[in-house]
Amino acid sequence: MTQIKHHLTDALLMAYSAGSLPEAFNLTVATHISLCDECRARLGAFDAVGGALLEQAAVPMAQDGLAATMALIRAGGETTRERPAPRNTGVLPAPLRDYIGGDLEAVRWRPIGMGVKQAILPTSKDATARLLYIPAGAAVPDHGHRGTELTLVLQGAFLDETARFGPGDIEVANEEMDHMPVADIGADCICLAATDAPLRFRALMPRLAQPFLRI
């Protein structure tokens, strides 16, 4: 595996652990963690904070709570000792394949101009997750952000004013950032991008096109 240089922030890991992120962000975080052992270990620490906090909030259960739970367990029948499915051998990590309904070849791309293609994934409406396909050397139109945008590289690489992002790297962009990502010349770039507010394009044409493209 290539070396991942750009990781999740503490704020994102904590919100993922606490369960307060929109679904599209959860998907992007889960996909990055599937590729990144360092962030997986950091998530373990944030989950441990949740475990420690659990100690502080007891409310008595109903008198028959235990009996009712045992009844639930018995109604469930013999406990199966199922193990999680073995690690996938496809191109994309398992959480992302669940949303696509298959691997990379199952993605239903729609062209959005200049060779760039996108596929919007089915998540709750509070944020949007999309796959972006950027031909080698091509640019995504210059845009700023109203909310937060996460961009996770799945294949190839892109560069913007701040750095180069390769496979597994995640960029966390916010309101202060205007950027124009360009796919690296070596290979076509595929990214998973999540946004919690529509992007603002600087040029007039892309802004007019926004409602159609749902960027």
Added chain:
Amino acid sequence: MTKRVTETDVASTDANKENEDWVACMALIRDAGDEAAFARLFSHFAPRVKGFLMRSGADAALAEEVAQDVMATLWRKSHLFDPARASVATWIFTIARNRRIDVLRRARRPEPEDLPWGPEPEPDQADTMALQQESEQLGRALATLPEKQRVLIEKAYFSDLSHSEIAEQTGLPLGTIKSRIRLALDRLRHAMK
């Protein structure tokens, strides 16, 4: 020179012993379907799961129902618990959090792909002890955070609110919330060194 046993040492040994007891209960449930071991875990953790759900906005009846369901999941998935990777409290927290997202938000929660190795049939004793001790240490570090910082960490985990929503609710500026949480995390990291 003999080391004097302080009160904190005693408290810490107790909490640590408790963690190891819970781990032993999990093994009894997994290997023998031991109902007495389950009853012990239930009496400690079910009220805590219920409290967690109520602080997240569930009413008492829903919280009771979901807490029972979380505890039944603990029984059914006992073979997936890995004491070298999490304390019992942490594992239960993750089950309860996922059920909260299912039930209260009606949204899916994508989980990272599983590691290629699952829990070993006999997890390494030293790894298990180290992990359980760290969990206990973290619990103490959390308890000694300055009140203002601890309250915000609790809100972030318990109330299903984003930082901006916490800002609206508390009237604190967003920057203050972010910096208090950052300070709290720095302190926890320092305590864990």
